Amino acid sequence: MQKLAAPKIEVKALNAWFKQNHALRNVSLTVPENSVLAIIGPSGCGKSTFVRCLNRMHELVPGARQSGKVLVDGQDLHARRVDPVNLRRRVGMVFQRPNPFPTMSIFDNVVAGLKLNGVHGDYPQLVESSLRQAALWDEVKDRLRHSALSLSGGQQQRLCIARALAVEPEVLLMDEPASALDPIATARIEELIRELRESLTIVIVTHNMQQAARVSDATAFFYMGELIEHGSTEQIFTNPREPRTEDYVTGKFG
């Protein structure tokens, strides 16, 4: 028997709205520690909204509301003493398009989050370890003072991952992290996800079902704001229980 990991993220009866649009409907699921959860589903199914509720980014959108609970390590994200900025340090995020700070060097990009959080320390050491973790160190170690924009798209995305890792998050949310990258850069990101899984918990949104199948332990299928099915990745892709999941993974939608 595999040892059951402790739950890292618990989502309970989560609902989210954009003004009148009910974007997430009563979603409940648990993500074990040191695992990768992939979220799949057609555009507009609520998968991005779901991950944005996990680090309180959803509430930044004007007109956005939510109900239900999200717990990280058993702690309610909306408890009064939770500071959203501090929370986003613990629950980092990587977006679809690489978004390094354009006016900053590679080095300054990595330490940006640390400075924002008022963390002092051995910056060169932290930059090296973050870049190594993001599998970028060997490619940039001789030009840390160059502009972040001198890097290729795939390298920029790994720089953004290094920036997210520098503040030592416990959870990493990734919203289509490889959809703007070529196959080689994509493979690097996927390998990185498997390595990072050793030290943190990852939730990844992807349109690429083969990618979900490759990198994740569990997969959740969303459709029109509802969580239709959540199970082990192998089960979802070889023997889904719900007809709508079957239709989606075999390409029978619309």
Added chain:
Amino acid sequence: MKAHTDKTYDVQLEDLRNKLLTLGGKVETEIANSMRALTERDSKLAEMVVSQDREVNRLEIEIDEACRRLLVLRQPAASDLRFITTALKIVVDLERIGDLAVNIAERALDLNQSPPMKPIHDLSKLADLGQRQVRAALDAFVEADPAKAEAVIKDDDLLDSIYHNLVNELLALMMEDPRNIRRANSLLFVAKHLERLGDHATNVAEMVIYMVRGTDVRHPGSRR
């Protein structure tokens, strides 16, 4: 059955299914013809079975190619994946059934050179059941009917027991009169081929259950 968003995917899957059905139909005919060649001492028919095997082999290659093409172009999932992996596995069993028909036909050619033996009741029983098992396994596949597949798996025990009776019957014939040895020995081979044919039908049936339900019923007890 709901259609794929990309219609050409459906066309390719349908094409694969049709090729399997053609192959299944061919090996069924080959088995029936090889047994007729034996019981009716029809050497011409036996020769036809032998030459028809090239067609079976050609279809096996075409089916393998169609599966590889689907795997690489479509990266199939769920029921599509189970259908294609089933196709890849049962094509081997069907081709082997075709080979066994050829083996029986070759024995028939040999036996037709010697004077006939008295009819052996269990041999025709074994041949009938063997053919029925192949047909039922193919029907289970076409109709995606796991209950039918389960019946095939169960009936294999019956086939095995007829086979063992037949072996004893043939041994008795050999002991009775040494002049029977050569012919009875050939019939022992035919019996063995028919028994093997049942095993291939069982393999097909097991894969049909996997294809429909997603559960692997083979080798219970050897799973982690």
